[in-house]
Amino acid sequence: MSSEKIHVDHKLPKAIESLLVRLRDGGFEAYVVGGAVRDILIGKEPDDYDVTTSAEPREVIQVFGEKFCHPTGISHGTVTVISEGVPVEVTTFRVDGDYLDFRHPEEVRFTRSLEEDIKRRDFTINALALSPDGTVIDFCGGIKDLERRLLRTVGDPKERFTEDALRILRGLRFASEHGFRIEEETSREMISLKDSLSALSVERIWKEFSRLICGTYCAPVLRRYFDIFTVFLPEIAPMRGFEQHNPHHIFDVWEHTLAAMTYVPPTVVLRTAILFHDIGKPSCFEIGQDGIGHFRGHPKVSAAMADTILTRLKVDTDTRETVILLVKAHDVPLDPLMKNVRRRLAQYGEERVRLLLEVKRADISAHSMKSAYRLSELSSFEVLLDQAIREQQCFSFSSMNVNGKDLIELGIPAGVRIGSIKKQLLNEIIDGNLENEKTALLQRAQAIWKECQQ
Ligand code: ATP
Numbered sequence: 001m002s003s004e005k006i007h008v009d010h011k012l013p014k015a016i017e018s019l020l021v022r023l024r025d026g027g028f029e030a031y032v033v034g035g036a037v038r039d040i041l042i043g044k045e046p047d048d049y050d051v052t053t054s055a056e057p058r059e060v061i062q063v064f065g066e067k068f069c070h071p072t073g074i075s076h077g078t079v080t081v082i083s084e085g086v087p088v089e090v091t092t093f094r095v096d097g098d099y100l101d102f103r104h105p106e107e108v109r110f111t112r113s114l115e116e117d118i119k120r121r122d123f124t125i126n127a128l129a130l131s132p133d134g135t136v137i138d139f140c141g142g143i144k145d146l147e148r149r150l151l152r153t154v155g156d157p158k159e160r161f162t163e164d165a166l167r168i169l170r171g172l173r174f175a176s177e178h179g180f181r182i183e184e185e186t187s188r189e190m191i192s193l194k195d196s197l198s199a200l201s202v203e204r205i206w207k208e209f210s211r212l213i214c215g216t217y218c219a220p221v222l223r224r225y226f227d228i229f230t231v232f233l234p235e236i237a238p239m240r241g242f243e244q245h246n247p248h249h250i251f252d253v254w255e256h257t258l259a260a261m262t263y264v265p266p267t268v269v270l271r272t273a274i275l276f277h278d279i280g281k282p283s284c285f286e287i288g289q290d291g292i293g294h295f296r297g298h299p300k301v302s303a304a305m306a307d308t309i310l311t312r313l314k315v316d317t318d319t320r321e322t323v324i325l326l327v328k329a330h331d332v333p334l335d336p337l338m339k340n341v342r343r344r345l346a347q348y349g350e351e352r353v354r355l356l357l358e359v360k361r362a363d364i365s366a367h368s369m370k371s372a373y374r375l376s377e378l379s380s381f382e383v384l385l386d387q388a389i390r391e392q393q394c395f396s397f398s399s400m401n402v403n404g405k406d407l408i409e410l411g412i413p414a415g416v417r418i419g420s421i422k423k424q425l426l427n428e429i430i431d432g433n434l435e436n437e438k439t440a441l442l443q444r445a446q447a448i449w450k451e452c453q454q
């Protein structure tokens with residue numbers, strides 16, 4: 001098949017350029033391939049560069065020397081070469097053998113043909129190769145598809161998704177990140193083969209899905225391909241179309257969630273927390289005598305469901321725990337008073353209070369206009385939060401100006417009492433009823449101790 005060629009003016013990083021040149025000087029073909037070429041053509045600086053070459057792994061090692069090569073995935077033809085101090089993945093041109101289980105090729109075969117290597121790739125926009133002189137080689141119409149912002153599989157979508165179901169999620173991830181339209185047949189086969197996603201490992205699913213929800217265009221993708229996501233997130237199914245019967249909520253639970261997704265900054269923790277913040281609503285629904293819908297206790301139920309889902313998907317503990325906390329706390333009031341700011345800081349710590357502010361902002365923004373006044377309360381809370389941090393106000397034992405030893409020196413016996421007196425002192429500081437100053441604290445400690453003895 002003939003190839004299309006165009007020229008791009010793009011300066012490759014030194015490490016990549018010199019790696020390509022050395023392979024070529026060694027008598028081999030070598031190109032930048034995949035996502036990096038796609039990104040360069042749409043004017044985005046690539047995050048990482050993959051290199052493909054006609055050299056077999058042992059030949060790559062011969063060119064660069066064993067000291068500079070790590071056989072990271074040698075059976076699949078990948079060697080990590082340290083070029084100018086930078087690790088670069090170099091993969092031999094290859095053809096994948098038959099796929100028998102929706103995910104792993106039975107075998108890979110090396111080839112000397114770039115075209116064969118290109119044809120095994122998932123989407124036409126990822127099936128482009130770039131020479132060090134700036135020539136883009138296109139066997140599959142990827143350049144035109146990029147211009148049209150169209151996502152299309154290389155070859156028959158049914159075949160390509162049956163070989164590897166992860167491509168379905170990768171495709172949706174690209175649509176969410178870049179706003180690509182998905183070609184009709186590709187889209188249809190994604191939906192009709194959705195159940196094959198259950199053959200994938202949960203780690204691979206989460207890796208793509210966590211990137212998908214951080215995309216600029218995640219809401220339209222989550223809306224349109226909802227049924228696909230219910231394969232590994234069956235808990236979201238009742239959210240769609242669940243009317244809230246409440247004047248503050250103009251959307252159903254799912255549409256409210258999608259609106260909030262676009263308001264919250266695109267980090268995995270925040271987007272996941274928003275995705276799940278109301279997932280427990282359908283199971284908490286009650287209609288009051290006034291005809292208004294209530295969802296009592298839904299943050300706790302949603303948090304428990306988020307815990308189950310994130311545990312099932314083997315998401316790292318830190319992400320899971322932060323998400324659970326944010327979901328559970330998404331309805332706690334953040335009233336703009338300094339003592340409340342200190343209380344929340346004591347309860348959650350600075351980082352999580354800031355995340356909670358983002359969650360609440362997005363949640364409120366996605367309600368009806370009537371709720372908008374609450375946004376200014378959150379801004380006032382944030383101003384006070386900044387002030388509390390700037391002034392290094394006290395909200396934890398570590399910043400309190402007395403410690404256990406000081407209290408023992410006052411004559412209070414070591415033991416549980418010390419702990420409870422310290423706690424009382426801290427609460428009074430947080431509430432603004434006591435100054436964090438040593439003499440005042442010691443006096444107050446003594447008074448509490450006296451009261452205890454009476
Ligand atoms: P990004 O770097 O933004 O994640 P990418 O397209 O570079 O996107 P990688 O996972 O780095 O994604 O993969 C590099 C290239 O390898 C892809 O562009 C594609 O050509 C090919 N590729 C990756 N995964 C698959 C797959 N499951 N099936 C077929 N080809 C794939």
Ligand code: MG
Binds near residue numbers: 034035048
């Ligand atoms: Mg990549």
